[in-house]
Amino acid sequence: MRLWLNRIGDISLREQLITQIIVGILCHELTPGQRLPSTRDLSRRFGIHANTASAAYRQLESEGWVELRHGSGVFVRTSRPNAPLSPEMAVDQMLGDIATKARKLGVSDAFLKARMRRWLALEPPARWLVIEPDPELLRIVICEMEQAVTLPVVGCGFEECSTSVMLEGSMPATLPSKVLAVRKLLPTGTELVTLQVHPVAPELQAYLQRYMPEHSTDLLGIASRWGDFQRIAQTMLIAAGFAPESLLVRDATKPGWKRGLDTTTAVLCDAAIQHDLPAGTRAIVFRLFDEASIKDLRSHEENLTTPDRN
Structure with missing residues (x-):
């Protein structure tokens, strides 16, 4: 995995490092059990203090992303499952x-x-039920799923997810980080689909590679209603070498959020906000679901809706 660290702007080197490692794990660039660079290596490569790298690794460990093995190094956290059983067994x-x-x-x-x-x-489920407490993230997930699957897609927060009104005729689904919390809320035995996400879009990676000669003068926009999207996108672009003053960040929940976006070279946005951008704006859509994730969703839906022919 390639790392970018930039001293320009208000985002600390520690936060840039943490964000990029988490994104790398989520999009499978960093695999379970993979050894990460040592604090000494990071210090040598990027000229950062070893304490900065050490603090980043400690936070990642406390959040369950990595494992610090004394005398061996830092590794992406992994489990060691037994050999899988045959379907019949x-x-x-x-x-x-x-x-x-x-x-x-x-x-x-x-x-x-x-x-x-x-x-x-x-009867098989007649709709998908996405369970997500953040209404703006829920909006994005529903938008992307509606483009990928055939069944209707609805959503709710934690408070409503266990009610019969929401569950009847529904196939509950949630993001990996919410699985444990949602399982505690659902009635025992309720099936729950884990939505596999791929947070770094190939379009974004290609764009960053294209502008890697460090200081691009292009004015880039970032637009979303989801606050975490704005933060992560800004962090990734600054870490890649874009100056903070070349980024125009717009919170789409606020009045006048479109102002100035038509002057940018491109706007990094989520799927739900893409069609609300000013006319003629070049959109780089930062999607949660990649082709493999969409294929899994469609396969699961087909299994739900296709009668057993055996």
Whole structure:
């Protein structure tokens, strides 16, 4: 993974380093178990103080992104799963676990079979339900999913996600960082789809590579209603060598947010705001879902809506 650090502007070197490592992990440029550069290497390559790199790694460790191994270095956090079971063995194991737990509750085999038949006879979901507490991030996820899938897509926050009104006829889905919280809120046994995201769009990477001779004089716009999008995009561009004064950041929740965007070379934006930009503006859309993620979504939807032909 290529790192960019820039001393121009108000964003600290530590924050630039943390942001780029997290983005690298999320988009799979940094793989589980991969060793990261040592603090000494970072200090030598970028001329930063070793304490700055060390502080960044400690924060990443506290947030669960990396593992500090004494005497060995810093590694992307990973789990070590056992060899995967065949589909048949995996299903048998799950059904066996269900039967064992049911018998411990005093449930008869006949009752268990009846409940299983009822569950299998239920109608497939008629819509996607995206569960996300941040309304602006929810807006972006729904927009991208509507462009990718066939079923309708609706959304809600944590407060409404466990209600029968929202869950009935729905396939709940959430982002990886919210899975644990959402599972605690949903009724036991409710299926939950984890939406795999790819936060660095190829369009952005190509644009940064094109302008890597460090100080571009182009005026670039950043536009979104989502505050984290504005922050991450600004951090990435400054780290890549763009001067802060060459970036025009617009919060699309505020009146007059389009002002000046038509004078930029291009505007980095999310999918939900793309069509609200001034006419003639060149948009570089920063998407959460890449082609692999969209393929997974469509495959999951097909499994939900296609009757079993066996």
